[in-house]
Amino acid sequence: MSGLVQFVVDAFNTAHGWIFQTVVEPALYALGQGGILEQAYDGTEFFLLGAIQIVVVYAILRPLEAWLPAERWPDRRAVRVDVLYTLLHRLGLFSLVLFFFLDPLFDQLAASLRLGGFSAFNLDDVWPGVTSIPLVAFCCYLVVLDFANYWIHRLQHRWNWWWGLHSLHHSQRQMSLWADDRNHLLDDLLRDALFAFLAVAIGVQPGQFVLLLLATRCLESLQHANVRLSFGRVGEWLLVSPRFHRRHHAIGDGHEGADRGCNFAVLFPIWDRLFGTANREVGYPATGIRDQLPDTPGGARDYGRGFWAQQWLGLRRMVGVRG
Numbered sequence: 676m677s678g679l680v681q682f683v684v685d686a687f688n689t690a691h692g693w694i695f696q697t698v699v700e701p702a703l704y705a706l707g708q709g710g711i712l713e714q715a716y717d718g719t720e721f722f723l724l725g726a727i728q729i730v731v732v733y734a735i736l737r738p739l740e741a742w743l744p745a746e747r748w749p750d751r752r753a754v755r756v757d758v759l760y761t762l763l764h765r766l767g768l769f770s771l772v773l774f775f776f777l778d779p780l781f782d783q784l785a786a787s788l789r790l791g792g793f794s795a796f797n798l799d800d801v802w803p804g805v806t807s808i809p810l811v812a813f814c815c816y817l818v819v820l821d822f823a824n825y826w827i828h829r830l831q832h833r834w835n836w837w838w839g840l841h842s843l844h845h846s847q848r849q850m851s852l853w854a855d856d857r858n859h860l861l862d863d864l865l866r867d868a869l870f871a872f873l874a875v876a877i878g879v880q881p882g883q884f885v886l887l888l889l890a891t892r893c894l895e896s897l898q899h900a901n902v903r904l905s906f907g908r909v910g911e912w913l914l915v916s917p918r919f920h921r922r923h924h925a926i927g928d929g930h931e932g933a934d935r936g937c938n939f940a941v942l943f944p945i946w947d948r949l950f951g952t953a954n955r956e957v958g959y960p961a962t963g964i965r966d967q968l969p970d971t972p973g974g975a976r977d978y979g980r981g982f983w984a985q986q987w988l989g990l991r992r993m994v995g996v997r998g
Contacts (some may be wrong), residue, residue: 687723695719721885725765728889732896737853740901743920745959748849756982759855764863767891797878816879816887816941823873825868825939825946833912837862839992843985845929846978848963850921854899855892859989894942899924903959911955912948915940918959925960926968932964 699719709754768844798819799812840862847854858866872883904974905911905918915938923938924931930936937954940946947953966976979985 687727691720691723694723717996724764724885728893729761730763731797732852732893736896736902737901739904740852743903744918745901745903746961747851751849753768753847753849753980754851754853756985757847757851757857759982760856760858764858796946797956799878816874816877816883817890819877820870820874820887821891821940821942822830822946824870825940825950827839827869828939828941829952831862831866832930832939835995836993837865838930838935839995840865840989842930842964842977842992843989845924845964846967846985847924848961848967850899850901850962852896852900852925855895860986861989861993870978891942905957914946915944918957919944919955921959921962922954922956923964925974926932926963926965928954928956929962929964931965961989 676957695716700712700717703712703715708715780793798815831837840859843862844854844857847857871884874887881885894914898915900916900917902917904916906914906916910916911919919938923936928937934952937952938944938947939952945951964976964978965971967978969975977988
């Protein structure tokens with residue numbers, strides 16, 4: 676098994692080096708951007724990891740969707756634009772750029788604080804000998820960032836202007852493995868900026884950040900998949916399942932109500948249990964937003980079919996103009 680793992684690692688490193696040396700490096704020099712080679716090398720790695728992730732997730736989840744569908748659609752055209760969103764986001768356009776932009780800024784800030792007698796905070800220094808163990812540190816970062824993601828997600832529903840952007844994500848009536856990345860670009864920019872800011876602030880290293888993103892996004896693809904799947908009585912307490920998250924996207928339950936929705940957790944449903952936003956109803960309800968329905972006063976709201984239409988209508992919703 677160790678030999679197989681080493682073979683995979685060596686093959687990845689070879690592919691990474693070849694792509695960087697034959698494509699990325701010459702392009703940067705041609706554009707006069709040789710000063711960012713180090714960041715570009717890390718970015719190429721993330722791009723390659725994202726491409727592999729897309730292939731692996733599709734190979735696993737697409738057969739699962741065909742075998743255990745939560746619902747069957749006569750037409751999959753509405754899903755096609757979500758594939759574009761997935762390629763755009765999984766290949767590292769936002770999160771990685773923001774992280775590597777913020778990292779040097781925090782280094783400068785930390786240096787200034789040290790001159791003033793203050794020391795930088797690192798989460799893995801909280802319990803020396805325990806939290807400094809790589810696996811333990813990774814789990815600590817994952818829990819802290821997921822807790823932050825829970826509250827960011829609640830704000831996306833609570834603040835009307837932000838919901839105007841985030842509602843694009845909820846407007847997909849045909850939930851699939853591609854739906855996780857169906858987001859307004861400005862919505863992603865705001866959320867990823869907060870995520871990257873917090874990650875840098877608690878001492879997450881670049882390699883750890885990439886692994887955190889990959890782990891989170893694989894699980895989010897599963898949560899959005901069109902599968903009739905729960906994790907059982909115990910598992911539903913440990914990880915957000917497709918059944919649990921589908922309730923978050925359900926018409927009526929997903930946004931309307933006292934808490935502007937339910938089941939906000941990204942990875943760990945314990946946050947919804949602790950803060951009273953968990954909905955444990957069984958079943959696989961229809962997804963979407965109530966104002967998409969034909970009986971909506973004033974007519975069904977249009978969230979757009981194509982990429983640019985969806986982006987434009989999201990901006991109109993953000994400023995309070997009915998699309």
